[in-house]
Amino acid sequence: KAGVTQTPRYLIKTRGQQVTLSCSPISGHRSVSWYQQTPGQGLQFLFEYFSETQRNKGNFPGRFSGRQFSNSRSEMNVSTLELGDSALYLCASTRGRGIREEQFFGPGTRLTVL
């Protein structure tokens, strides 16, 4: 069974640009969550999508947005990039619900903003 795939794996952008990252969850998983990982702040939750609807949202500015398609694939977009947006962006697909929930992470997209 294929794992979570994320594209691209590496990305270099300049300040002010926008970027779109893609995530394909494990087949059959309908929930996708996005996280930002930086050395200073660690892993922080961005948002979660389930059946094309945003179910939860973390404390990030409106420049960070996402969506989910009918095939459960998800994209996240960051507009007007800032230097501080440089990070590893991780996507996780979820099996189960509640306390039996398990998240499976992809390898991440490493974004560098110059």
Place this chain on the structure above:
Amino acid sequence: TQLLEQSPQFLSIQEGENLTVYCNSSSVFSSLQWYRQEPGEGPVLLVTVVTGGEVKKLKRLTFQFGDARKDSSLHITAAQPGDTGLYLCAGESNFGNEKLTFGTGTRLTIIP
């Protein structure tokens, strides 16, 4: 904002030694998970603990959830080089809109 503090932040020990990593919070969590992350990869779930006082074992790894469900520990016996990685605890809460609150991480290096 709920915080999960892990200690130590960095740990480097010789192969064969034992170690314990701690995950502490002032908040109560409905469940707590431990992950290991290796360079270039996403975190991999090791275990989920749910009940206060619960102990789970995964080969040489022993996980414990605090009685009050505010803290957890991970003990590794006879550490091996393959245990090297970033260990993250993550708590799930019934409050707020955070999916999971991740700890600050412990970077473990096992020296052969």
